[in-house]
Amino acid sequence: MSEYQIGTNCIQAGYTPKNGEPRVIPIVQSTTFKYDTSEDMGQLFDLESSGYFYTRLQNPTNDYVAAKIAALEGGTAAMLTSSGQSASFYSVFNICSCGDHVVSSSAIYGGTYNLFAVTMKRMGISFTFVRPDASEEDLEAAFRPNTKAVFGETIANPSLAILDIERFASAAHRHGVPLIVDNTFATPINCRPFEWGADIVIHSTTKYMDGHATSVGGAIVDSGKFDWNAHADKFPGLTTPDDSYHGITYTEKFGQEGAYITKATAQIMRDLGSTPSPHNSFLLNLGLETLHVRIPRHCQNAQAAAEYLKEHKNVTWVNYCGLPGGKYYPLAQKYLPNGSCGVIAFGVKGGRAGAERFMKELKLAAIVTHVADARTCVLHPASATHRQMNDKELEAAGVRPDLIRLSVGLEDIRDILADLEQALSTL
Ligand SMILES: Cc1ncc(COP(=O)(O)O)c(C=O)c1O
Structure with a gap:
């Protein structure tokens, strides 16, 4: 085959x-x-x-x-x-x-x-x-x-x-x-x-x-x-x-x-x-039968969400492989020229407390211990998947204490952006 x-x-x-x-x-x-x-x-x-x-x-x-x-x-x-x-x-x-x-x-x-x-x-x-x-x-x-x-x-x-x-x-x-x-x-x-x-x-x-x-x-x-x-x-x-x-x-x-x-x-x-x-x-x-159809859409939605977050006044930093100027952008261009994935990492005003508040306000994006599926979801790794690490280990793994992991799903991007906007506006 x-x-x-x-x-x-x-x-x-x-x-x-x-x-x-x-x-x-x-x-x-x-x-x-x-x-x-x-x-x-x-x-x-x-x-x-x-x-x-x-x-x-x-x-x-x-x-x-x-x-x-x-x-x-x-x-x-x-x-x-x-x-x-x-x-x-x-x-x-x-x-x-x-x-x-x-x-x-x-x-x-x-x-x-x-x-x-x-x-x-x-x-x-x-x-x-x-x-x-x-x-x-x-x-x-x-x-x-x-x-x-x-x-x-x-x-x-x-x-x-x-x-x-x-x-x-x-x-x-x-x-x-x-x-x-x-x-x-x-x-x-x-x-x-x-x-x-x-x-x-x-x-x-x-x-x-x-x-x-x-x-x-x-x-x-x-x-x-x-x-x-x-x-x-x-x-x-x-x-x-x-x-x-x-x-x-x-x-x-x-x-x-x-x-x-x-x-x-x-x-x-x-x-x-x-x-x-x-x-x-x-x-x-x-799932595999539609992988080639779903992945480009995840990337397209994530690119739009990352660009939106980057411009938002209540967002302090954004890391997405598709954003020019990022530390790993040149490697992303080399190894992932057609797109990377649907996952974005970012921080909001108010640091760790701000992250928790923002996540609580989301309506479409759910807080789940998961990533990379059809439904948009968020997680605060420092208090979930990576909570066993001390600060030094978190730093070496590239996980800032205020990092919000947003897994952009396959919903209509207008609804995803509207959800981010209403949650960010509460900060
Ligand atoms: C990159 C990566 N590798 C391995 C694993 C472990 O996979 P599983 O949860 O299917 O045991 C995960 C889970 O989140 C992951 O994100």
């Missing part, structure tokens, strides 16, 4: 019905699959033949949707997870063990920061956080002999810092490790990180991909470009026999293009089980 344009792949990729089969991806709501002999089943357990046996590992509905996301990102293989958090965790844990180290951009989603800095630290995996605009020297100094990956977000939530993907990819590759990019906010409609050197892409599909706030989910996509064997000593989990799979060596059996996702499925998903429900994957697919 990859010969089609991305908009066609949003609708068609991943599932091609045969004669007489359902036109729409079917929901295979079955935990298990029936076989005639134990031998047939044994072959599947040994990864000697492909097929389904238990939905915790694989399910046809989930696989159709994963294949669509792989096509959209231009990758060779993908898997779905039950949340974006599990996608972030699996993407790193698939190649890191106790004693390993990861370099991460400090401008990342608060939940990812917590996962890395607290929970994975307890597992013995350490992280060095570097600013997305770190100098070459500071970036280089973050690497250690036990570094196994570099991590960043294309457009950081909520600071909207843009990752210089090429720069971070070359630093990672100089040290023989892959760059993992969370492409949630940009989506493959606006940026395809593999084209800039990233090796693994992850998503919280909960956001624009689902697009309607119905299903929490995640995805991991492999570019198939990282040569694990060239750095075999760093990645023994992929390049040496897996005792829990009868001595299979993933790179040998599934090649550079399939080793990473097969290991993540056969080993990590098998043992940790963050499997999405087939019904949620069906809903995710409905």
Whole structure:
């Protein structure tokens, strides 16, 4: 399907019905699959033949949707997870063990920061956080002999810092490790990180991909470009026999293009089980079918809202990737020439207290712990998603205490602007 344009792949990729089969991806709501002999089943357990046996590992509905996301990102293989958090965790844990180290951009989603800095630290995996605009020297100094990956977000939530993907990819590759990019906010409609050197892409599909706030989910996509064997000593989990799979060596059996996702499925998903429900994957697919239509409209509405806010006397600052003069505008022009996302960060008169007052006055835009769906919504990250961070950590993540995150939806822009106006006029 990859010969089609991305908009066609949003609708068609991943599932091609045969004669007489359902036109729409079917929901295979079955935990298990029936076989005639134990031998047939044994072959599947040994990864000697492909097929389904238990939905915790694989399910046809989930696989159709994963294949669509792989096509959209231009990758060779993908898997779905039950949340974006599990996608972030699996993407790193698939190649890191106790004693390993990861370099991460400090401008990342608060939940990812917590996962890395607290929970994975307890597992013995350490992280060095570097600013997305770190100098070459500071970036280089973050690497250690036990570094196994570099991590960043294309457009950081909520600071909207843009990752210089090429720069971070070359630093990672100089040290023989892959760059993992969370492409949630940009989506493959606006940026395809593999084209800039990233090796693994992850998503919280909960956001624009689902697009309607119905299903929490995640995805991991492999570019198939990282040569694990060239750095075999760093990645023994992929390049040496897996005792829990009868001595299979993933790179040998599934090649550079399939080793990473097969290991993540056969080993990590098998043992940790963050499997999405087939019904949620069906809903995710409905979102994907209109992704290429919705994303430009999100960007168009957000651009208009950002320009409006910038001119307003009660607004103290605005950060949006599409506003000329912004710190990350040049990188946005390079990596996101067709638009960035529907999320704007800004502050109002009265600082933190002003932000709370303004948000209370909004009528159309709702206060929700969510972002990037069809309905306009707002959040104050310092008191919600990022509240576990201290002031220093907030600053490094680019989250000012007065930052309001506005996720511009798909409503008529005149109603969105009118709502902002009436709330701002109360300050
Ligand atoms: C950029 C980004 N990555 C990952 C996540 C985690 O995803 P989920 O909430 O689906 O677990 C989020 C959630 O807001 C996010 O914004």
